[in-house]
Amino acid sequence: MTDTKVPVTTRKDWSSDQEVRWCPGCGDYSILAALQMLMPELGVRRENTVFVSGIGCAARLPYYMSTYGVHSIHGRAPAIATGLAVTRPDLDVWVITGDGDSLSIGGNHLIHALRRNVKITILLFNNQIYGLTKGQYSPTSEQGKVTKSTPFGSLDTPFNPVSLALGAEASFVARTHDMDRKHMQEMFRRAHDHDGAAFVEIYQNCNVFNDGAFEKITGRDVRADNLIPLVHGEPIRFGSEQQLGVVMDRDGRLRVAEVAEVGESALLVHDERRDEPGLAFQLSRLARGPYEPTPIGVFRAVERPEYGAAMTRQLLEANERRGPGDLAGLLASGGTWTVAG
Amino acid sequence: MSTATRHQTTELDRVVIRFAGDSGDGMQLTGTQFTSVSSAFGNDTATLPDFPAEIRAPAGTLAGVSAFQVHISDHDILTPGDAPSVLVAMNPAALKTNVGAVAPGGTIIVNVDAFDERAFEKANYSSNPLTDGSLVAYKVYEVPMTSLTMEVAKEAGVKPRDAERSKNFFALGLVCWLYSRPVEGTLEWIEKRFSNSPMVLDANTRAFKAGYNFGETAELFEVNYQVRPAALEPGVYTNVTGNTALAWGLIAAAHQAHLPLFLGSYPITPASDILHELSKHKHFGVRTLQAEDEIAGVGAAIGAAFGGALGVTTTSGPGADLKSESVGMAVSLELPLLVIDIQRGGPSTGLPTKTEQSDLLHAMFSRHGEAPVPIVAPMTPSHCFEVAIEAARIALKYRTPVIVLSDGYLANGAEPWRLPDPASLPDLHVDFATETNHTDDDGTPVFWPYIRDEQTLARPWAVPGTPGLEHRIGALEKQDGSGNVSYDPVNHEHMVHLRAAKVAGIARDIPLLEVDDPAGIGGAPLLILGWGSTFGAIAAGVRRLRARGLSVAHAHLVHLNPFPANLGDVLRAYDKVLVPEANLGQLAKLVRAEFLVDAHTLSKVQGVPFRAAEIEEEALEMLGVTAGATTAEEGVAS
Numbered sequence: 015m016t017d018t019k020v021p022v023t024t025r026k027d028w029s030s031d032q033e034v035r036w037c038p039g040c041g042d043y044s045i046l047a048a049l050q051m052l053m054p055e056l057g058v059r060r061e062n063t064v065f066v067s068g069i070g071c072a073a074r075l076p077y078y079m080s081t082y083g084v085h086s087i088h089g090r091a092p093a094i095a096t097g098l099a100v101t102r103p104d105l106d107v108w109v110i111t112g113d114g115d116s117l118s119i120g121g122n123h124l125i126h127a128l129r130r131n132v133k134i135t136i137l138l139f140n141n142q143i144y145g146l147t148k149g150q151y152s153p154t155s156e157q158g159k160v161t162k163s164t165p166f167g168s169l170d171t172p173f174n175p176v177s178l179a180l181g182a183e184a185s186f187v188a189r190t191h192d193m194d195r196k197h198m199q200e201m202f203r204r205a206h207d208h209d210g211a212a213f214v215e216i217y218q219n220c221n222v223f224n225d226g227a228f229e230k231i232t233g234r235d236v237r238a239d240n241l242i243p244l245v246h247g248e249p250i251r252f253g254s255e256q257q258l259g260v261v262m263d264r265d266g267r268l269r270v271a272e273v274a275e276v277g278e279s280a281l282l283v284h285d286e287r288r289d290e291p292g293l294a295f296q297l298s299r300l301a302r303g304p305y306e307p308t309p310i311g312v313f314r315a316v317e318r319p320e321y322g323a324a325m326t327r328q329l330l331e332a333n334e335r336r337g338p339g340d341l342a343g344l345l346a347s348g349g350t351w352t353v354a355g
Numbered sequence: 356m357s358t359a360t361r362h363q364t365t366e367l368d369r370v371v372i373r374f375a376g377d378s379g380d381g382m383q384l385t386g387t388q389f390t391s392v393s394s395a396f397g398n399d400t401a402t403l404p405d406f407p408a409e410i411r412a413p414a415g416t417l418a419g420v421s422a423f424q425v426h427i428s429d430h431d432i433l434t435p436g437d438a439p440s441v442l443v444a445m446n447p448a449a450l451k452t453n454v455g456a457v458a459p460g461g462t463i464i465v466n467v468d469a470f471d472e473r474a475f476e477k478a479n480y481s482s483n484p485l486t487d488g489s490l491v492a493y494k495v496y497e498v499p500m501t502s503l504t505m506e507v508a509k510e511a512g513v514k515p516r517d518a519e520r521s522k523n524f525f526a527l528g529l530v531c532w533l534y535s536r537p538v539e540g541t542l543e544w545i546e547k548r549f550s551n552s553p554m555v556l557d558a559n560t561r562a563f564k565a566g567y568n569f570g571e572t573a574e575l576f577e578v579n580y581q582v583r584p585a586a587l588e589p590g591v592y593t594n595v596t597g598n599t600a601l602a603w604g605l606i607a608a609a610h611q612a613h614l615p616l617f618l619g620s621y622p623i624t625p626a627s628d629i630l631h632e633l634s635k636h637k638h639f640g641v642r643t644l645q646a647e648d649e650i651a652g653v654g655a656a657i658g659a660a661f662g663g664a665l666g667v668t669t670t671s672g673p674g675a676d677l678k679s680e681s682v683g684m685a686v687s688l689e690l691p692l693l694v695i696d697i698q699r700g701g702p703s704t705g706l707p708t709k710t711e712q713s714d715l716l717h718a719m720f721s722r723h724g725e726a727p728v729p730i731v732a733p734m735t736p737s738h739c740f741e742v743a744i745e746a747a748r749i750a751l752k753y754r755t756p757v758i759v760l761s762d763g764y765l766a767n768g769a770e771p772w773r774l775p776d777p778a779s780l781p782d783l784h785v786d787f788a789t790e791t792n793h794t795d796d797d798g799t800p801v802f803w804p805y806i807r808d809e810q811t812l813a814r815p816w817a818v819p820g821t822p823g824l825e826h827r828i829g830a831l832e833k834q835d836g837s838g839n840v841s842y843d844p845v846n847h848e849h850m851v852h853l854r855a856a857k858v859a860g861i862a863r864d865i866p867l868l869e870v871d872d873p874a875g876i877g878g879a880p881l882l883i884l885g886w887g888s889t890f891g892a893i894a895a896g897v898r899r900l901r902a903r904g905l906s907v908a909h910a911h912l913v914h915l916n917p918f919p920a921n922l923g924d925v926l927r928a929y930d931k932v933l934v935p936e937a938n939l940g941q942l943a944k945l946v947r948a949e950f951l952v953d954a955h956t957l958s959k960v961q962g963v964p965f966r967a968a969e970i971e972e973e974a975l976e977m978l979g980v981t982a983g984a985t986t987a988e989e990g991v992a993s
Contacts, residue, residue, distance in 0.1 A: 030827070032839065061822040066658070077827050077840065082819040084661055085829030087684050090654045093619075093646065097655030098819075101617050101642060102662040105819050123654070126647035325642055332637035339639030341607055341777040348593045350774065351395045355589030 020057050028053040028060065030080040041192035041218035042071060045139065046078055048198040053079075056106075056206055063106045066095040068120055070112040071146050072139035072218075089120020092127035095134045100322040106206065109136040114144050117153040117173050125182035131210040132321040137202070138215050140175055143224035156303055161223075176298040176313055179213040180291050185318040186212035187294065189310045191241075192219060193232045197310065204312055210320045217304060230305040242270075244297065244311030249281035252307070260300065260309075268296045270307050286315045363578045364535060369428035370582055371436030372530060374523075375453045376445030376466075377414050378407060378421040381523035386423025387769070388527060388544060392536045394594045394771045397584025398427040401891065403435035403964065404767045408624070408707040415469075415477040420452045427534070429583040433891035433898075435768065437966035441533075443526050445469060445500070447478035454484075459492040464529065466522065468501035496575055500525045500566075507565045511557035521555075521562035528566025535581045538567060590773040597736035597765035598625070600772065601695065602632035604743025606639050609665045611744065612751055612783035617664040618643045619655030624707040625763045626671045626697040649677035653694065657681060660690040661828075663787060663818035665747060669695040671763075672705060675714055676721070682756050683722035684830045686854065689805075689814045691750035691757075693743075694728075698762040700962045709962025710763035712887055713938035718758040719916060719945070725851045727858040729753070730915040732760040734890035737772035739765060742913065744780065749861060751785050754813040760915070762937070764964045765888045788815035788824055793836070802826055804838040811864075812857035859917050868919040871897070872908035877928030879908040881978055884926070884934050884954070886912040886942050889965055893935060896970025907974055912942070923950045931977050933957060935970055 028050045036042045053063070063081040067073035069088035076083030086094050091109045099107045109116075109127075116124040116138055127134060143161070144150040150163040154175065158167040179187045186208040190201040198216065205212035217228040231240035238254040250260040251273065259281040261271045273281065288294065294313040301308040372389070376382045383404055394400050403424040412419030426436035438458040444450035446469040457463065470485055484490055485497060504525045508518030524545070531538060541563060549556035570576055595603075609616035620630045622645065634643045642659075646652040649670055656666035670678060675696045685692045698714045700706025718730045729749050733742040739761055750757040791800040792815060802824040805814050817824040826838060834841035835849055870876050871894075885893045890911050900907045910925060912918065926932055926946060932954045934943040940956035947954055957973045959965055975981075 059822070060825050061820055064661075064819050065827075077829070079827075081825050082661075083827035083829075084658075084688070085827065085831065086654075086657075087680060087830050090650060090681065090684075093651035093654030094658035094661070096651070097617060097619055097644065097658030097660075097666065098662045099658075100644065100655075101615060101659040101664045102819065105662070122647050123651055126651065329637045329640060329642070333640075336638040339606070339610070339636060341610055341780075342774075344603055344606065344636070344639075345774045345777075346591070346593060348595065348599070349391070349395070350591050350593045351397070352591050353397065353587045353589050353773075 020059055023054040025050045028080055030078055032077045034078050036071060037222050039221040042139065044192045044195060045198065045216055045218060046075060048195045049202060052199045052202055058106050062104060064098060065108045065110055066091045067110040068115040070115045072110055072112040073115060075110045089115055090123060092116065092120065092123040096127055096132045099132050099134050100325050103322045103326060107134045109134050111136065111138050113140045113142060113152045113154040117175060128179055128182040128184040128211045128213060130321040131185050131318050133210055135205045135212045138175055139218040140215050141218045141220035141224055142227050143220050145220050145223050149223040174298055175215040177295060180295045180298060180314060184213050185210040186315050187313045189215045191217035191228060191232045191310065208315060210318055228304045231308050240307050242307050242309040244284045244309050244313060246284055246286045248284060249278065250284050251281055268300055286312045289316060364581050365578045367580045367582050368430065369426065369432065370441065370534065370580065371424065371426045371439045372441045373422055373424040373439035373453055374443045375420055375422040375449035378411055378419045379414060380445045382421045382423050385523045385527045386425055388541060389530060390425045390769060391594050392540050393427040395540055396537060398582055399430065399432050399585040399587060400771060401426045401432055401435045402769045406708055415446055415448055415474050417448050417452055417478060420449050422453055427582050429585050431585060433895040434967055437968050443530060447474045447480055450484060451478045451480060457493060462494045463490060464496045464498060466500035467497035468499045498529065503565055503569065504562045507561040508558040511554055511561055513554050513558045518558060521558045524559045524562035525566035528563040529570050532567045532570030533576065533579050535579055588773055592771045592773055594769050595737050595772045596767055596769045597733065597739040597761055598628040599632055600737050600739035601743050601761060602629045604740040605633065605667055606636055606641060607780055608744045608747035608783060611780050612665055612747065612785055614665045614785065616641045617656060617659035618667045618669065619646050619652040620669045621646050621649045621652045621674060623671045623674045625699060625766045626669045629669045629695065649674040650681060653678045653681040656692055657685055657690060660692055667693040667695065671697045672699045672701055672707065673703060675717060679721040682728060683724065683726045685756040686726040686728060687830045688828050689754045691754055693746050693750055693757055693759065695759045697766045698760060706962045708763065710964060711937050711960060711962065712762055714760060715915065715941040718760055725855060727855050729755060729757045729858055729861055730760060731757065731913055732887035732915055733765055734887065734911055734913065736765050736768050736770050748781060748783055751783055752813065753811055753857060753861060754816060755858065760887060762888050788817035789821060791823060803836050804828055805833060806836050812853060812860060862917040862920045865914045865919060867921045868910050868912065868925055870908055870910045870925055874906055876925060879906040881931045881933060881974060882908040882910060882929035883974065884910050884932055886915055889935050892965035892967050893970050895967035896974065899967055899971045900974055905978060905980065926950050926952045933974060933977055935965055
């Protein structure tokens with residue numbers, strides 16, 4: 015909740031006294047820093063902020079924020095956050111999760127939180143590996159991945175988290191990566207300000223068990239030619255010389271094209287507010303994986319009734335219609351008879 | 356519809372009637388309405404609905420039979436009755452599945468229109484039971500209910516196919532006549548219930564009246580009966596099922612605690628009615644969330660509790676398994692939470708619509724690690740109200756999950772309930788933490804979430820929105836006091852002991868176990884110890900034993916963890932202890948382990964409650980008394 019009298023704070027005010035215990039060099043450090051530096055800019059109070067997490071490396075994050083927090087159990091954070099957010103609409107509720115936590119064991123809770131559109135801000139740290147359990151493949155690992163549990167290569171087709179969120183009726187879906195603090199902060203800010211469930215996938219490097227998973231697109235020298243920034247109302251264009259863009263072929267398929275070949279007017283103009291999620295979904299499928307040009311930014315941001323507010327409205331309406339609850343009336347509501355003394 | 360002139364009216368002190376028909380025949384509705392008419396008339400009543408798990412099994416088959424048993428009497432009764440004295444069977448399948456329960460000499464009223472070759476085949480009858488002599492022990496009345504109903508319903512203008520559907524109202528009318536029930540209440544109820552389809556309303560009214568008049572005018576029945584009002588305690592009464600009473604108890608508890616009520620629940624038989632009931636009462640500020648699964652239901656309730664609500668989740672059978680992980684988390688987080696388990700037959704999907712008491716050890720031990728949870732169990736349908744409030748009291752005061760073990764029998768069974776005065780309900784006011792409670796090494800005042808109240812060992816409940824008390828809690832082991840993650844072995848052992856001591860200490864805050872022993876505690880040679888829904892059957896069995904001049908004691912546990920402080924002394928005061936349970940001896944196992952007493956188990960796992968006679972027989976056996984002719988059902992002379 016924004017409040018004009020919110021005290022001025024700094025990153026230090028949002029950092030707890032707990033020693034941060036991720037592996038040195040972990041991408042989680044930069045995400046935490048981005049978040050702690052952003053919080054003073056959001057116009058919110060520490061006491062009204064709650065971070066809820068499940069299990070995994072990312073899930074330790076709430077311990078490092080000097081807000082209210084719950085480090086819960088594997089996969090359940092969206093469910094716990096839902097109960098909190100619908101009963102306490104005055105709070106800012108964040109969910110910190112990972113690819114194992116919310117795409118595997120907690121997949122059900124994630125999709126239902128998104129479709130309900132409860133006001134929670136979900137940050138999914140996607141490192142395409144199980145880090146805390148020391149290196150098994152995850153639901154976002156590429157097929158054929160050799161890990162401790164798949165010595166002959168994994169057989170599973172991975173999830174595309176953005177596609178999944180769009181398919182789950184999410185009203186806000188974005189992607190960012192741990193090498194770009196400003197972009198992360200912009201995505202987190204947009205997600206926080208969204209009135210409903212907001213989903214942000216963060217490509218995050220696990221330097222111990224899956225080092226360089228996103229190097230081909232987020233590395234400093236290759237980034238410009240491999241990350242496609244989505245900007246609402248702008249033609250989708252990228253490249254070190256802005257030489258590349260996204261076009262829609264006659265058969266309706268999206269592809270990356272040389273601007274010089276197709277002409278600037280042929281480029282697809284990004285519209286994050288399209289009611290119909292089909293184009294956003296197509297954009298989420300543009301890259302087969304994080305090794306070829308991949309869109310980042312806000313895929314979708316549409317207005318849809320927020321669940322907790324709708325629930326509160328039903329309560330108020332019932333109260334107006336029937337008056338405040340009266341216990342004696344409730345107990346007698348099934349019909350009574352009197353036995354005389 | 357005047358009083359019968361050609362019939363004699365015979366006074367009865369009690370009667371047990373079972374309505375049985377196809378699941379589509381409306382037997383639950385018929386039974387429920389007969390019950391409320393009888394309650395309103397002033398009888399004491401107790402009911403036992405019994406329906407299949409399938410919504411509509413093939414019509415006419417044994418699997419599709421749905422029954423509703425009601426016991427009405429002129430004195431206080433404790434059970435829905437052992438054996439029906441009257442069976443209304445709407446088809447051969449209903450006759451076949453229920454006739455075995457009817458007491459010899461009992462009355463059977465059949466809808467003779469439904470007795471044809473095809474129906475015999477579906478019910479696996481090789482011959483017509485009405486003519487092959489198999490019902491010789493009963494008084495059988497053959498009533499053409501379908502055809503008579505269709506006759507009058509046609510006049511209401513409904514199509515022949517729909518007209519047939521009013522036949523349960525014919526049956527209701529007939530039984531109302533047979534037991535001299537006033538008709539006005541039912542006519543008003545039909546009017547209200549079917550107000551949005553006038554034609555059906557008319558057809559049902561006509562069928563009901565036709566049934567009543569048939570009893571009065573057909574020269575089929577020699578007598579009709581009168582069951583006078585019972586001498587119940589003065590007061591205002593309503594008829595309530597266990598699930599409704601539980602839902603109301605939750606609303607009352609939240610009201611008494613001045614907290615918003617939140618229910619996270621996933622539909623499951625037989626617990627869903629609590630979700631339905633609570634969903635209706637939004638004007639009490641009740642928030643209900645039909646979650647995506649059982650785990651989300653309890654997770655959301657825990658989230659709501661963290662935010663300062665009274666968080667509740669409801670479930671049954673396999674749903675209770677799924678919640679174990681989250682309940683363990685609530686033990687570690689030390690947040691108040693109510694877990695309502697409406698027990699049903701297991702294992703696995705088991706018998707969804709049938710009752711059982713087989714989750715006691717699950718409630719005690721289903722979580723990994725040392726994770727103690729207080730457990731309470733209601734004894735009767737209306738007692739669910741009080742138990743819901745007691746569970747909330749313990750949860751809120753001790754910051755702990757509490758499991759309520761109701762069951763299918765209590766959930767769907769109904770009884771008259773003398774309404775409590777809301778002003779007499781306990782005050783459950785909670786003090787949230789508002790101040791820091793510790794000083795850092797450098798002198799800064801801080802909030803430590805695991806500094807405990809010395810008396811209750813409960814930790815402070817600081818809700819988000821409270822400035823200065825920001826804190827993180829988690830399911831990892833934490834340092835005593837600060838709540839920070841701790842892997843220290845000695846601290847872990849200390850925390851395990853603290854959590855155990857907190858729950859064990861609740862024994863100081865619950866009533867001592869009362870023993871019903873006219874000879875004083877230890878006076879009788881046998882104690883019957885029960886818990887939960889066996890209360891009625893055990894109390895009725897004890898009445899029967901005492902009517903034989905035998906000395907028997909009865910004690911009934913509401914608090915199952917921790918046990919009342921005097922339970923050990925009570926058990927040791929008796930030579931013999933009998934524990935009847937609808938499981939294989941779960942409470943007996945606990946009291947044997949805890950108190951080294953030779954508790955003897957009487958087990959029944961048939962999906963139906965104990966009969967008083969079964970308690971009586973086992974007690975006679977233990978007392979070494981040869982069973983003679985049994986006394987009146989509940990030991991009250993006719």
